[in-house]
Amino acid sequence: MNKTIKSISGILTMLFAINLLSGCSAEESTQTEQTATDVEVRTAESSPSLAGLTFPASVESVNRANLSTIVMGTVSSAPVTVGDRVQKGDVLVRIKDDQILAQKSQLEANMVQAKANLENTEKNYNRISNLYAEESATSKELDDISTMYEIAKANMEALEARMNEVNEMLEYTTIRAPFDGIVSRKYVSEGDMASPGHPLVSVSDPSSVKITASVAENQISQMEEGSTVSVTITSAGLSNIPARLTAISEAGDPMSRQFAIEAIIEDESINEQLKVGMFAQIHANPDQAESLYIPASAIVERGQLTGIYTLSDSNRAVLRWIRIGERSGEMVEIISGLSQGEQFVADPGQSIRQGQLLSVR
Numbered sequence: 001m002n003k004t005i006k007s008i009s010g011i012l013t014m015l016f017a018i019n020l021l022s023g024c025s026a027e028e029s030t031q032t033e034q035t036a037t038d039v040e041v042r043t044a045e046s047s048p049s050l051a052g053l054t055f056p057a058s059v060e061s062v063n064r065a066n067l068s069t070i071v072m073g074t075v076s077s078a079p080v081t082v083g084d085r086v087q088k089g090d091v092l093v094r095i096k097d098d099q100i101l102a103q104k105s106q107l108e109a110n111m112v113q114a115k116a117n118l119e120n121t122e123k124n125y126n127r128i129s130n131l132y133a134e135e136s137a138t139s140k141e142l143d144d145i146s147t148m149y150e151i152a153k154a155n156m157e158a159l160e161a162r163m164n165e166v167n168e169m170l171e172y173t174t175i176r177a178p179f180d181g182i183v184s185r186k187y188v189s190e191g192d193m194a195s196p197g198h199p200l201v202s203v204s205d206p207s208s209v210k211i212t213a214s215v216a217e218n219q220i221s222q223m224e225e226g227s228t229v230s231v232t233i234t235s236a237g238l239s240n241i242p243a244r245l246t247a248i249s250e251a252g253d254p255m256s257r258q259f260a261i262e263a264i265i266e267d268e269s270i271n272e273q274l275k276v277g278m279f280a281q282i283h284a285n286p287d288q289a290e291s292l293y294i295p296a297s298a299i300v301e302r303g304q305l306t307g308i309y310t311l312s313d314s315n316r317a318v319l320r321w322i323r324i325g326e327r328s329g330e331m332v333e334i335i336s337g338l339s340q341g342e343q344f345v346a347d348p349g350q351s352i353r354q355g356q357l358l359s360v361r
Contacts, residue, residue, distance in 0.1 A: 036359035040346040041311065042298075044338050046290040047230065047240055053222065053285075054328070055261075057213035059233065059278040061204035063179060068199050069095060069172045075192045078201075082186050086177040086203065093175040093188065093200045100173065104166045111159045118152040125149040181205040184276055204276050211243060211265070213282045214258035223248055223284060229263055232281040232328070236273045239330050240283070240293060241265055283328065291325070292334040297347040299324070299332060308338065309345040309352055317345070317356045 077094040080086065128145045131137035185202035194200060211231050215223060223245065231243045247262040263282055265271055300307045300319065307321045322337030338344065345352065352358070 055213040057280040062208040063205035095173040097173040
């Protein structure tokens with residue numbers, strides 16, 4: 001009898017413990033279920049297909065100047081560095097001008113003498129011209145003074161032209177910023193030798209940028225000026241940004257058989273994120289077909305199946321299987337399983353599971 005009571009007591013104790021554990025487990029499950037995971041949600045939107053033509057490109061300034069000089073001399077000062085902001089007229093490079101100033105001083109002295117000679121010859125010319133009119137001077141005397149007068153004028157004009165050249169050379173010993181911008185390249189330092197035609201410094205206007213690329217001759221006929229293209233700039237976190245094709249070169253490089261094209265992003269807020277020199281890609285879609293693209297980070301792989309997480313009406317995670325197409329950079333084309341206007345989780349990571357409560361940020 002005692003054994004039976006002890007056995008029944010043990011069974012009751014076990015049942016109580018099981019019920020207690022089950023209750024705790026259910027409570028924990030309920031708590032877990034009610035804890036929402038913070039996620040970023042995006043809306044699927046169609047955009048020009050990226051499956052067309054793609055060209056490597058770069059971000060360049062619309063206003064860019066490679067500054068050089070017409071004189072040869074030693075760089076006496078180069079007070080700017082790459083990245084410096086400059087205003088129009090700021091000094092960028094100075095070249096030693098001692099020899100040019102010496103030439104100018106010599107020219108000024110010669111011009112004083114030439115001017116005095118011209119004035120004296122002009123007086124004699126006027127005097128003999130008057131005498132000749134009164135038949136008091138011979139035609140030979142008039143011819144001689146006329147020749148001397150023309151020579152004096154020619155000599156003065158030659159000195160003035162030479163002075164203009166020297167003044168222009170002096171202007172090229174001080175290289176100034178042609179517009180407001182930043183120093184994008186610097187080729188010389190103090191003590192270097194500046195040579196005619198060789199660049200000294202480059203200035204770019206970062207407030208106005210363009211996307212440039214080269215297109216092969218067998219593809220250039222598919223490009224049309226004014227058409228819409230898309231641009232991807234990974235370093236700026238930009239993908240499939242609409243742009244307008246603003247220029248197509250009429251003449252290609254005879255060596256590479258490549259034609260230059262230019263595109264402009266018309267959204268100023270996006271242009272502010274760009275820096276001159278960034279690598280880019282131009283995507284052209286001659287047929288203007290549209291496809292549905294989502295970030296690759298939204299893709300979930302389960303074995304050989306590919307899916308994404310969407311949201312139910314109660315903000316629960318719903319794993320939906322999809323079929324993908326072309327990949328372009330960080331974007332993936334959706335062929336089926338998702339429609340335009342539907343919402344999806346942009347980056348589910350490893351923490352989201354089917355039916356999990358989500359909090360949209």
